[in-house]
Amino acid sequence: MATKAKPPKPDELSKISYTPPPKGWMDTPADFKPGLYCHGTRSKYLEAVGMPYPRDWSASETDWKLPDNWKEIVLEGIKERLQKYRTFHVFMDICVRCGACADKCHFFLGGGDPKNMPVLRAELLRSVYRKYFTTSGKLFGKAAGARELSTDVLREIWYYYFQCTECRRCSLFCPYGIDQAEITIIGRELLNLLGLNTDWIMGPVANSYRTGNHLGLEPHTIKANIEFMLDDIETITGHKIETTFNRKGAEILFIAPSGDLFGVPGNYVAMGELMLFHEIGLDYTWSTMACEGGNFGFFTSMEVAKKLYYKIYSEAKRLGVKWILGGECGHQWRLMNQYLDTWWGPADFLEVPVSPITGTRFENARGTRVVHITEFTADLIKHGKLKLDPSRNDHLKITFHDSCNTARAMGIFEEPRYIINQVCNHFYEMPESTIREKTFCCGSGSGLNAGENVELRMRGGFPRANAVKYVKDQFGVNMLANICAIDRAALPTLMDYWNPGVGVCGVHELLGNALVMKGEIERTLDLRTDPLPEKGGVE
Amino acid sequence: MGILFSFAVVIAIILLVFAGVGAGLNYLFAVILPYIAFLTFVIGLTYRVVNWGQSAVPFRVPTTGGQQTSLPWIRANKIDNPTTSYAVAARMILEVLLFRSLFRNTKTELREGPRLIYSSEKLLWLAALAFHYSFLVILIRHFRFFAVPVPMPIEFMEFIDSFFQVGAPLVYITNFVIVIALFYLLYRRIAMPQIKYISLPSDYFPLFLILGIAASGIIMRYFDKVDIVGVKQITMGLASFSPTIPDGIGIIFYIHLALVCTLFAYFPFSKLVHLGGVFLSPTRNLANNNRLARHVNPWDYPIKSRSYDDYENEFRDKMKKAGIPVEKE
Numbered sequence: 001m002a003t004k005a006k007p008p009k010p011d012e013l014s015k016i017s018y019t020p021p022p023k024g025w026m027d028t029p030a031d032f033k034p035g036l037y038c039h040g041t042r043s044k045y046l047e048a049v050g051m052p053y054p055r056d057w058s059a060s061e062t063d064w065k066l067p068d069n070w071k072e073i074v075l076e077g078i079k080e081r082l083q084k085y086r087t088f089h090v091f092m093d094i095c096v097r098c099g100a101c102a103d104k105c106h107f108f109l110g111g112g113d114p115k116n117m118p119v120l121r122a123e124l125l126r127s128v129y130r131k132y133f134t135t136s137g138k139l140f141g142k143a144a145g146a147r148e149l150s151t152d153v154l155r156e157i158w159y160y161y162f163q164c165t166e167c168r169r170c171s172l173f174c175p176y177g178i179d180q181a182e183i184t185i186i187g188r189e190l191l192n193l194l195g196l197n198t199d200w201i202m203g204p205v206a207n208s209y210r211t212g213n214h215l216g217l218e219p220h221t222i223k224a225n226i227e228f229m230l231d232d233i234e235t236i237t238g239h240k241i242e243t244t245f246n247r248k249g250a251e252i253l254f255i256a257p258s259g260d261l262f263g264v265p266g267n268y269v270a271m272g273e274l275m276l277f278h279e280i281g282l283d284y285t286w287s288t289m290a291c292e293g294g295n296f297g298f299f300t301s302m303e304v305a306k307k308l309y310y311k312i313y314s315e316a317k318r319l320g321v322k323w324i325l326g327g328e329c330g331h332q333w334r335l336m337n338q339y340l341d342t343w344w345g346p347a348d349f350l351e352v353p354v355s356p357i358t359g360t361r362f363e364n365a366r367g368t369r370v371v372h373i374t375e376f377t378a379d380l381i382k383h384g385k386l387k388l389d390p391s392r393n394d395h396l397k398i399t400f401h402d403s404c405n406t407a408r409a410m411g412i413f414e415e416p417r418y419i420i421n422q423v424c425n426h427f428y429e430m431p432e433s434t435i436r437e438k439t440f441c442c443g444s445g446s447g448l449n450a451g452e453n454v455e456l457r458m459r460g461g462f463p464r465a466n467a468v469k470y471v472k473d474q475f476g477v478n479m480l481a482n483i484c485a486i487d488r489a490a491l492p493t494l495m496d497y498w499n500p501g502v503g504v505c506g507v508h509e510l511l512g513n514a515l516v517m518k519g520e521i522e523r524t525l526d527l528r529t530d531p532l533p534e535k536g537g538v539e
Numbered sequence: 540m541g542i543l544f545s546f547a548v549v550i551a552i553i554l555l556v557f558a559g560v561g562a563g564l565n566y567l568f569a570v571i572l573p574y575i576a577f578l579t580f581v582i583g584l585t586y587r588v589v590n591w592g593q594s595a596v597p598f599r600v601p602t603t604g605g606q607q608t609s610l611p612w613i614r615a616n617k618i619d620n621p622t623t624s625y626a627v628a629a630r631m632i633l634e635v636l637l638f639r640s641l642f643r644n645t646k647t648e649l650r651e652g653p654r655l656i657y658s659s660e661k662l663l664w665l666a667a668l669a670f671h672y673s674f675l676v677i678l679i680r681h682f683r684f685f686a687v688p689v690p691m692p693i694e695f696m697e698f699i700d701s702f703f704q705v706g707a708p709l710v711y712i713t714n715f716v717i718v719i720a721l722f723y724l725l726y727r728r729i730a731m732p733q734i735k736y737i738s739l740p741s742d743y744f745p746l747f748l749i750l751g752i753a754a755s756g757i758i759m760r761y762f763d764k765v766d767i768v769g770v771k772q773i774t775m776g777l778a779s780f781s782p783t784i785p786d787g788i789g790i791i792f793y794i795h796l797a798l799v800c801t802l803f804a805y806f807p808f809s810k811l812v813h814l815g816g817v818f819l820s821p822t823r824n825l826a827n828n829n830r831l832a833r834h835v836n837p838w839d840y841p842i843k844s845r846s847y848d849d850y851e852n853e854f855r856d857k858m859k860k861a862g863i864p865v866e867k868e
Contacts, residue, residue, distance in 0.1 A: 014649075018649070018732075018733065019732045020732055020735075020736035024540075024736075025737075083593070083594055083595065084594070084595055084597060084838055085594065085595065085596075085597065086591060086592075086595060086596045086819065087600065087820075087821045087822065088594075089590075089594040090594075090816050090819050090820055093591070093810075094810065094813040094816030094817065096742070096810045096813055097734075097738060097739065097742050097810070098663060098667070099663075099727070099731070099733060099734040099737060100644050100663060102733050102734070102737070103645075103646065103733075104647075109647060109649075109655065114733065114736050114737075117733065117737065119737050120736075120737055134808070135808055136741075143541075143740045143741075144739075145739040145740070168602055171602040171822055172602055172604055172643070173640055173641075173644060173645075174640060175638055175640050175817070176813055176816060176817050176820050177634075177640065177820040177821075178822075179600070179602060179822045182600065182822070209844075210845070210853070212850065218857055219861065219863050220854075220858065220860065220861035223861050223863060224861070245863045245864075246858075246863055247864065248864070288858070288863060289847060303842060306844075307842055307843075307844045310844035310845070311844075311847075314846075318847055336830075337827075337829055338598060339598055341829060341830070341834070342598055342599070342833070342834050342835065342836050342839075343836075343839075346833055360610070362609075363831075364607070364608055364610075364830055364831060365830045365831075366831060367831045367832055368830045372609075375609050375610060378610060378613075379610055382610070382612060407603070408602050408603055408604070409600070409602070410603060410607055410827070411605055411606055411607035411616070411619075411620040412606075412607055412609070413605075413606045413607075414606050414613045415610070415613065433657035434657070436605075437603065437604045437605060437619070463655055466653065466654065466655045469654075
């Protein structure tokens with residue numbers, strides 16, 4: 001494997017030119033720049049989930065050891081998907097290349113590569129579609145924007161379709177709603193027909209299939225990790241909290257992203273949640289199999305995504321819970337909102353979710369019976385069920401990053417903000433063009449959060465980081481809150497690179513800090529077991 | 540390259556008309572081509588729309604542009620994040636009639652710092668709106684050539700369109716708006732490096748073609764006037780399937796008509812099908828109500844996944860040791 005390419009320094013990297021080269025894009029093959037792409041997947045991961053053409057290959061070499069009939073496979077794949085996805089079919093046909101999407105993509109804004117303009121990223125595949133599936137393309141070729149599918153073209157599609165985080169920001173601005181995420185998803189499906197995934201995506205997929213989570217945590221490790229958090233909670237609050245795993249007959253199954261069970265700062269989110277559930281006396285359980293709301297299968301193919309999500313409802317059914325509570329995760333909520341029920345519903349063995357504490361019936365989830373934790377917690381706070389001391393977060397000046405998926409594939413904006421405003425005294429919004437539905441990606445979504453493509457991630461995250469820098473300079477913001485595990489994994493690197501001194505946290509970490517628990521000891525530590533500053537002190 | 544090529548094609552069509560009409564092929568240009576073009580347009584566009592319609596919508600994937608409907612005390616954005624068919628209809632109407640997404644358009648600049656600055660950029664929206672509405676009004680105005688007497692609504696529209704006019708012939712506002720808008724759309728593709736880079740010949744061609752149509756129409760109306768009674772004989776003849784071609788109609792009319800025919804025939808094979816496609820875009824025409832109402836994937840097929848039994852078989856000993864309940868002891 002190639003060594004990790006170190007990204008250039010920020011002042012070097014931020015010299016970005018948006019002017020395209022003089023030579024046309026069709027005549028410019030992709031130049032594989034180290035630091036901008038991930039390693040090709042190892043064969044064992046493909047074998048683990050029964051995907052085609054497992055072999056060891058290297059993305060940086062020109063010979064990808066493709067099967068002889070690779071072209072046929074891709075073209076057949078396109079044909080099949082034109083019938084299966086109206087999105088793909090319509091989006092291949094109706095783009096007028098108005099260019100409204102061009103400067104909406106974080107990868108284009110952070111890198112200036114014209115093929116990262118969503119319109120052109122789509123054209124990479126659209127040109128092939130025209131050549132083989134449209135009359136004008138067959139007749140007029142290049143004059144009609146059509147081109148032959150060659151290995152160079154295939155490599156180009158691979159290179160750029162793994163430089164898209166499926167964030168849908170382009171789709172919001174497109175006058176026809178053309179969604180590059182949808183085109184990238186299908187483009188990646190086509191590449192997966194040839195075994196051309198990345199190691200960073202396929203590894204978690206294989207892990208998730210076997211253990212239920214991307215990190216490959218086995219059941220006893222999950223339990224041990226959470227017990228470790230419970231020890232920390234005891235140190236902080238004086239409470240010896242208990243929790244259960246795979247307990248049948250619990251009222252609620254809680255499914256968080258596995259990143260919260262393992263790494264910093266996700267574990268602080270899980271701690272906040274454990275404290276909250278204890279404080280309100282929630283009858284819930286974890287499943288060691290359905291221990292991952294995230295789904296890297298979604299960055300592979302729809303079939304693999306569906307496969308990895310089998311555990312959600314099947315575990316809920318096996319354990320006999322009434323409904324499911326989902327943790328703070330971005331693409332988990334893209335899937336739980338837009339795919340779960342279609343894949344594995346109807347969830348008629350569950351009940352319409354009702355908060356056992358407030359009695360609120362979550363009508364908006366009466367079909368899937370899955371509630372987002374910020375909906376649940378916001379409802380608790382609104383009903384005055386929690387005692388909160390926001391001054392415990394006074395050392396933090398917080399801004400909130402909307403995750404792409406929860407923003408543009410769900411629209412959960414007010415719930416997390418309501419919680420933050422109740423548990424913190426210093427909250428500042430980033431500029432309007434960079435939040436809510438117009439939010440910028442962290443630059444590492446859709447399975448791009450690897451170590452070998454850090455330059456790509458720092459470039460893609462530049463617009464987000466730049467907006468954080470604005471509130472840092474204006475208001476002294478030092479904490480970037482979010483409701484996404486990928487954010488918690490990716491943003492610390494991004495902040496260290498662009499805005500040193502800004503931390504990253506989940507919303508329920510802030511809640512855990514502020515939550516006044518019955519009979520707790522006087523808090524001197526925050527959830528990170530760092531000393532709490534003098535109350536009322538802003539520093 | 541694309542721009543010259545597209546321009547040359549439009550010029551070639553005009554030259555063909557000169558040659559053809561000069562050689563006495565009036566019937567071809569005034570009768571046969573219009574019928575062929577019209578049929579191609581209707582059949583072609585219908586085919587495209589039906590074809591899209593036959594593609595499945597396996598998942599409900601709207602792009603949400605505002606707060607979801609959740610807790611009763613949180614104000615939802617019903618239009619940008621619709622949950623009902625009415626709200627979806629409202630979103631679609633605003634999209635189709637007012638180009639709402641384009642209205643959001645911003646321009647990004649990188650300044651010293653580095654600092655990214657986002658500013659509102661409404662010119663594209665304005666030009667697009669001006670072009671499409673002018674085109675629509677002009678198209679409707681032309682129905683006067685296919686009806687005797689001219690229907691009231693068309694006369695009313697002409698009255699509005701020529702509101703600022705004193706004297707005759709009536710000068711239509713839309714005639715000038717469409718030309719300005721087209722020049723702006725063309726200007727973008729030439730002067731803005733990014734837009735130039737993404738532009739294909741098939742982006743320039745419709746602009747030149749419609750500019751040719753507008754120019755020939757304006758010339759015919761204000762400068763090189765044609766025998767309007769004769770023109771109406773032709774159009775009424777076409778509409779009543781008893782084509783006649785009176786003598787002495789200027790060449791400019793044939794040029795205008797040939798360019799219009801080209802546009803109609805070209806339409807179903809080009810990006811212009813966005814006229815139909817915009818209605819079928821699943822990111823806009825679906826409600827964000829997946830958690831409320833079930834969406835069925837018509838081509839869903841059963842797949843095998845790892846069962847809990849397999850999972851427990853692999854980890855049973857470890858689970859028991861850790862005190863995690865198991866199904867089989």
